[in-house]
Amino acid sequence: MKYLILLAVLPWVAAQHTGCSHGVASSAQIAIASDRFRYSDHLHELGHLQNLIENFRKQNYNVHLFLTHYSFVTKKPHVDHVNYTLKNQGIPEFTKTSVWDFFRGTPRSGKKPAQIYIILSSFTSYGFHAPVWELRRQGIEIFTVQYDKIKDVEREKVASFPPDTHVYSWRHHDHPETLVSELTRAVCMSIERNERKAKKALLPQVRLVNGTGPCDGRVGVLYNGTWGWLSDEDWTRRSADVVCRQLRCGPSVEALKGDAFGSGGGHILQAVACTGYEKDISQCLLGVWAEEAPGSHGRAGVVCLPSGVGDVSLVNGSGPCDGIVEVSLNNHPSRVCSWNFDLLEAAIICRQLGCGSLQHVQMYRAEPDANIITVEKLICSGSESKLSECGASLWRPETCYLNIHAGITCSPSDLTGVRLVGGSSTCSGRVKVQINGTSGPLCADDWTLAEDVVVCREAGCGPAIKMKQKWITRPPKARANLQRLFCAGNEPNLSRCAAVASKGYDCDFLEAEVLCSQSGISNVTLVQGNSPCEGRVEVYHKGQWGTICDEEWDLGDANVVCRQVGCGSALVAPKGAVFGQGSGPVWLEKVFCNGSESLLSHCGALISRVGGCDHAQDSSVICAERIKP
Ligand SMILES: *[C@@H]1O[C@H](CO)[C@@H](O)[C@H](O)[C@H]1NC(C)=O
Ligand SMILES: *[C@@H]1O[C@H](CO)[C@@H](O)[C@H](O)[C@H]1NC(C)=O
Ligand SMILES: *[C@@H]1O[C@H](CO)[C@@H](O)[C@H](O)[C@H]1NC(C)=O
Ligand SMILES: *[C@@H]1O[C@H](CO)[C@@H](O)[C@H](O)[C@H]1NC(C)=O
Numbered sequence: 070m071k072y073l074i075l076l077a078v079l080p081w082v083a084a085q086h087t088g089c090s091h092g093v094a095s096s097a098q099i100a101i102a103s104d105r106f107r108y109s110d111h112l113h114e115l116g117h118l119q120n121l122i123e124n125f126r127k128q129n130y131n132v133h134l135f136l137t138h139y140s141f142v143t144k145k146p147h148v149d150h151v152n153y154t155l156k157n158q159g160i161p162e163f164t165k166t167s168v169w170d171f172f173r174g175t176p177r178s179g180k181k182p183a184q185i186y187i188i189l190s191s192f193t194s195y196g197f198h199a200p201v202w203e204l205r206r207q208g209i210e211i212f213t214v215q216y217d218k219i220k221d222v223e224r225e226k227v228a229s230f231p232p233d234t235h236v237y238s239w240r241h242h243d244h245p246e247t248l249v250s251e252l253t254r255a256v257c258m259s260i261e262r263n264e265r266k267a268k269k270a271l272l273p274q275v276r277l278v279n280g281t282g283p284c285d286g287r288v289g290v291l292y293n294g295t296w297g298w299l300s301d302e303d304w305t306r307r308s309a310d311v312v313c314r315q316l317r318c319g320p321s322v323e324a325l326k327g328d329a330f331g332s333g334g335g336h337i338l339q340a341v342a343c344t345g346y347e348k349d350i351s352q353c354l355l356g357v358w359a360e361e362a363p364g365s366h367g368r369a370g371v372v373c374l375p376s377g378v379g380d381v382s383l384v385n386g387s388g389p390c391d392g393i394v395e396v397s398l399n400n401h402p403s404r405v406c407s408w409n410f411d412l413l414e415a416a417i418i419c420r421q422l423g424c425g426s427l428q429h430v431q432m433y434r435a436e437p438d439a440n441i442i443t444v445e446k447l448i449c450s451g452s453e454s455k456l457s458e459c460g461a462s463l464w465r466p467e468t469c470y471l472n473i474h475a476g477i478t479c480s481p482s483d484l485t486g487v488r489l490v491g492g493s494s495t496c497s498g499r500v501k502v503q504i505n506g507t508s509g510p511l512c513a514d515d516w517t518l519a520e521d522v523v524v525c526r527e528a529g530c531g532p533a534i535k536m537k538q539k540w541i542t543r544p545p546k547a548r549a550n551l552q553r554l555f556c557a558g559n560e561p562n563l564s565r566c567a568a569v570a571s572k573g574y575d576c577d578f579l580e581a582e583v584l585c586s587q588s589g590i591s592n593v594t595l596v597q598g599n600s601p602c603e604g605r606v607e608v609y610h611k612g613q614w615g616t617i618c619d620e621e622w623d624l625g626d627a628n629v630v631c632r633q634v635g636c637g638s639a640l641v642a643p644k645g646a647v648f649g650q651g652s653g654p655v656w657l658e659k660v661f662c663n664g665s666e667s668l669l670s671h672c673g674a675l676i677s678r679v680g681g682c683d684h685a686q687d688s689s690v691i692c693a694e695r696i697k698p
């Protein structure tokens with residue numbers, strides 16, 4: 070460790086998340102900044118911040134400590150890098166360097182770190198907007214820890230920090246160590262996301278070679294610009310399923326080793342290990358990309374079913390809305406093993422069949438039937454509009470112990486409205502939904518950003534703002550109207566999300582609460598194109614033009630933009646700042662248009678947050694009309 074940070078001896082509290090899983094291999098550096106004027110008042114919190122530092126240092130992350138302060142000389146807020154040394158009687162002394170000089174100046178450790186995370190502890194009171202924006206512009210990701218409970222108005226203010234700032238507050242946690250744990254996890258997740266993104270960029274494509282069709286053959290991969298092969302070392306059905314899914318084939322039926330589809334020369338990507346749920350192979354653990362060595366492992370082969378999940382129906386019940394789940398898989402009737410069948414898949418089926426919300430899941434003991442395939446697991450992520458967009462796994466049908474198949478009962482529920490209560494405006498607060506004429510809360514189990522986005526849209530507010538501390542309210546045991554909701558984000562209202570009815574269920578833990586921006590996206594324009602009908606998409610929000618991250622940018626979103634600027638429909642939805650990088654905020658992390666909206670402000674959207682969206686990911690459009698009529 071190059072930088073040793075010493076502070077007063079403070080109590081050590083073990084946290085649940087004490088570091089990231091990858092440690093040394095990461096290029097990320099973590100900086101912790103704290104407001105020095107609060108030191109004496111907040112030694113306790115500082116102790117926990119110190120724990121955070123220790124947690125990361127133990128994983129060999131390079132952690133820097135910064136102090137934020139307001140200078141009465143320059144009348145400006147400052148963020149200084151601190152180099153602590155303990156002098157006589159253990160009194161700390163420090164030298165400081167401005168954070169900009171520190172990161173911008175002569176590289177200290179050879180080269181500039183690829184990722185830097187800054188955790189600022191309390192800076193609202195001194196007007197730190199400018200330095201924080203400056204840090205963010207330099208690509209430094211920022212997490213903040215507030216000392217005090219943030220009121221909703223202040224959250225709006227915090228939201229005018231770089232839009233992707235993570236905000237935490239000590240006051241929102243009964244135990245500061247839960248905050249330390251969450252913060253550690255959030256930083257780790259962000260690091261992991263960035264590293265996955267880097268890896269994904271290296272491994273964009275797979276193909277199957279020397280098989281009988283597009284869904285079987287030797288696994289070819291395009292890695293770092295060169296085509297090569299996957300090694301058969303550790304090659305399993307789990308990884309094979311991921312390759313099949315990536316190629317839009319059905320699930321795997323065989324994972325073959327030993328050059329079963331011939332050998333072929335070139336590089337080999339060693340030891341690929343997937344859990345089976347990844348969307349593509351780049352999300353799996355990847356070994357080394359190496360030149361073929363004599364006597365090395367063979368090349369992996371796979372046989373996938375040519376097609377996956379098709380129609381679904383409920384059979385042998387009292388009507389179309391209950392019974393055994395029957396799925397067509399590669400055009401064969403199949404049933405789903407009950408042990409791995411989740412509420413999400415069940416709720417998606419109820420919605421697809423027009424049967425309302427899921428009431429309950431049942432089990433059906435079946436006689437073995439050679440004509441019926443047993444699906445080990447359906448794999449949905451929640452963003453699917455119908456079951457055929459989900460994956461399926463067949464790799465261990467024998468685990469369907471006792472041959473128990475899944476069945477469900479759905480029933481209509483009339484979700485007629487949503488309202489936010491207890492916040493500082495009609496655009497924040499706890500979520501109350503109107504179902505069958507009664508208003509009640511929603512439980513926060515598995516609540517995700519997609520639900521936030523749909524609630525904000527239905528409530529007529531601006532884009533959703535990620536609330537890190539969403540579950541702070543502990544209402545008296547609230548009788549929930551719905552137990553769970555699964556939205557994709559592009560639904561016009563909550564009644565179109567897949568839902569699980571509550572059966573008088575009390576929220577176990579906490580009610581759903583959302584924070585939406587009070588103002589929407591008020592304008593959209595295209596810049597830097599060769600015609601008025603192409604270019605980088607810039608949106609106007611809170612008095613400033615900014616861009617849209619390309620992570621889930623698609624033709625549906627681009628269609629809405631083209632229509633709004635009077636250029637017809639969209640031809641292409643280019644990602645990756647093809648019309649140059651913007652300079653304002655990356656306002657939106659995602660927009661969720663279904664393509665039929667007339668204005669971008671009618672689509673659900675999420676204000677961007679830490680997650681690696683930078684201007685290199687600015688979204689653009691090329692519209693069909695080249696000149697505005
Ligand atoms: C920190 O200060 C000590 C003593 O002044 C010095 O030897 C050391 O190089 C400094 N470290 C950094 C990173 O500036
Ligand atoms: C990718 O390829 C380039 C040159 O072809 C090489 O310099 C670079 O190290 C490679 N990156 C990885 C991660 O293999
Ligand atoms: C294709 O696979 C067969 C074995 O199934 C092998 O004999 C043949 O050489 C392979 N062709 C190529 C081009 O690898
Ligand atoms: C479906 O219903 C028929 C007759 O109602 C019954 O014989 C059969 O066992 C049922 N199948 C299952 C899997 O329960």
Ligand SMILES: *[C@@H]1O[C@H](CO)[C@@H](O)[C@H](O)[C@H]1NC(C)=O
Nearest residue numbers: 480481482483504505570571
């Ligand atoms: C709503 O009413 C329908 C029909 O009256 C009923 O089947 C359903 O269970 C009710 N849903 C809830 C959540 O109360």
Ligand SMILES: *[C@@H]1O[C@H](CO)[C@@H](O)[C@H](O)[C@H]1NC(C)=O
Nearest residue numbers: 484485486561562563564565
């Ligand atoms: C939800 O959206 C659908 C489709 O636009 C519409 O038919 C329905 O009336 C809406 N429901 C509510 C409660 O607004």
